[in-house]
Amino acid sequence: MKLRGNASSEQRETGRVEAFSDGVFAIAITLLVLQFQVPPVDQIDDRRALRDALLHLWPSFVAFLTSFIAILIMWMNHHGVFRLVRQVNGPFLVANGFLLLTVSFVPFPTAVLANHARGPSSTIAAAFYCGTYVLVSIGYNALWSTATRGRLLKPGVSESHVRKIRHAYLVGFLVYVAAAALALWNAHAGLALSTALWLLWGVLDYSDEKTPEIPRT
Amino acid sequence: MKLRGNASSEQRETGRVEAFSDGVFAIAITLLVLQFQVPPVDQIDDRRALRDALLHLWPSFVAFLTSFIAILIMWMNHHGVFRLVRQVNGPFLVANGFLLLTVSFVPFPTAVLANHARGPSSTIAAAFYCGTYVLVSIGYNALWSTATRGRLLKPGVSESHVRKIRHAYLVGFLVYVAAAALALWNAHAGLALSTALWLLWGVLDYSDEKTPEIPRT
Amino acid sequence: MKLRGNASSEQRETGRVEAFSDGVFAIAITLLVLQFQVPPVDQIDDRRALRDALLHLWPSFVAFLTSFIAILIMWMNHHGVFRLVRQVNGPFLVANGFLLLTVSFVPFPTAVLANHARGPSSTIAAAFYCGTYVLVSIGYNALWSTATRGRLLKPGVSESHVRKIRHAYLVGFLVYVAAAALALWNAHAGLALSTALWLLWGVLDYSDEKTPEIPRT
């Protein structure tokens, strides 16, 4: 679908795509809670049984916490990209659509990990979980690549800034691949490496120090 | 419910209907993930079992991917229509409501297809899935028909442009009917034909080449 | 929680409450699809079995359709009220919160009706379903009552207009009570009476014929 327009409608386009994306992020992050399963009433006889059943859900709590933080960080990075983008085009929309696809998928590997975090199958569950972030990472690389190739960025963004973000996304991709491979061998190690990337995303600075004030209009 | 108003409030009306519709699209697309079922813990003994169980879910992955792209394309086309619309009236709201009904229904045939993609019942599942898109297509035809008959379009939209979109929607409807019928005979063929329509929606150009700059007021 | 403010922030208040309410309406209407249950794979042997299983779901289709239209109409009427409202106060927010509570509850009686529409328990399911609309109706009556008593309406709204809407809401409440009582005796009759009220909401005109142009500021 081709959508052409003048400067004002370009702003609207970008805003509407961002609002739709925000909606998907907000819904995906809130659906994470649905993976929790209430301990069945007919198997709980007394206080201790319910307490133990809730404690037994610790992998669900960890997976919920991890995925919530991950999606929140993804949302902030998505927002960081859109702050630098002036308009959208077809390839950028496709890349953004792929990214949303991977984000909305996160609740499923989260539930798999929560249910299979114990026992011999945990390595597969952890690799499946980390592998999802490989796909998410491909989405971010594609988003940034289409934004820069299509000359969609705002005028003030410097070439060195573009490179910095591209490198960060490439490093992220490689580390997620390594984490998924590592998880096949040791679930905890893979998950730890995958989680460690939060630091990278946390310090990634989307404001260009050479152009401290990028206008939005 | 009748809602009259001046030009300014008409803009608001259109914007609010569009925002509500966007919400339904975003929620429906994110609910697709709920069709995935975590492999039951008590049936998974080792690594291989979980790996095989996840691989066995391939119809779910395909159905998730297909429906996600389909809803995303629907959303973009919905947006394309609203870009050309100046105001709303009763019949247009009814058509839009019917369209949202069909969009919000998509997760169910998706889940049916994911669970019944194998075995002798796959033709019914595929026809049910393709049949849903027949309903969606009726929604788009009704939306465009009410928009043009009620003179809701912006001033700059040419008659030839109106016809082009009407023809595209009519072709879409006929192909979806053919795909649903074909799926009863061969599930894969019907699904392939239905998916091929993405090309049509992808190239459908909502900007009028005769009036390249339609103001949004 | 008390929120005071000047005219500009009052407009924002109203807008934010309306946006939050719109979100709840959009989510509740899209969650309706979750009541559909995929026919279990292990009970479906051939084409006919899946076809029959889907046809057997007709109460779910009817309940989905009915509740979707009902929530859509509720949303349009909610919007109609907010078009006439200039600002919000505490009692109005409480009434609006109660209304959202009842709207977000609708998916449950819908699922009960879909599952128990056949057999001797259908009267209870239908009465439970109609009874939910009694609560919704109380919400609308409270919303309009707090809006008029708190002098929250825009300057141009005439007294006769206020009375007209109050009477429509009161009639709605009484008919829903009658429908719920009737459903206990005959499920179909109760549901039919409840559905017939769509006509009332469809013709209810929120624009004041004496003040055709109510400014939105």
Add this chain to the structure above:
Amino acid sequence: MKLRGNASSEQRETGRVEAFSDGVFAIAITLLVLQFQVPPVDQIDDRRALRDALLHLWPSFVAFLTSFIAILIMWMNHHGVFRLVRQVNGPFLVANGFLLLTVSFVPFPTAVLANHARGPSSTIAAAFYCGTYVLVSIGYNALWSTATRGRLLKPGVSESHVRKIRHAYLVGFLVYVAAAALALWNAHAGLALSTALWLLWGVLDYSDEKTPEIPRT
């Protein structure tokens, strides 16, 4: 992720964080209905059976009502904080993220309470439910603490006003801790104390009486 910007983009930042948060609140409050379980068809023989089964769900109704009101009050208080905030920074975003985490978690303890409100395990369910509000309360304390320490408040907010809200949040935290502990001994008493806090949140006044008109821009 660092996001710098001028005054205008600061307003946008705040607005976007608030819109995302509103989305999470609206989704979490609407997901509460999913905890209701339809009485199984094969166990219902006649009218009385369905009526009794629905009446037997009373803990679900109470839990739904309680959590709905709680999230609605949280949303209003969240809004109250954002009315006083001029801009956001990193720690504030982390505090807000933690708060959203706890809000989106509420549907799970609600479902646990609904299912285990009867019998000897009710104290654990009630303590788990009240304990969730302890976490929510920590989120509000952190939100206000980061807002005041980071000098994110609007110019007109007086020091006494800041203290008043801080004290209210601290009292809230202590009472929720007491309620969780009390619930371990008596489920009803703990839940009653927790619910009594609605009064505090209901009377908490976010408008500063010394500066009655806080500008929003």
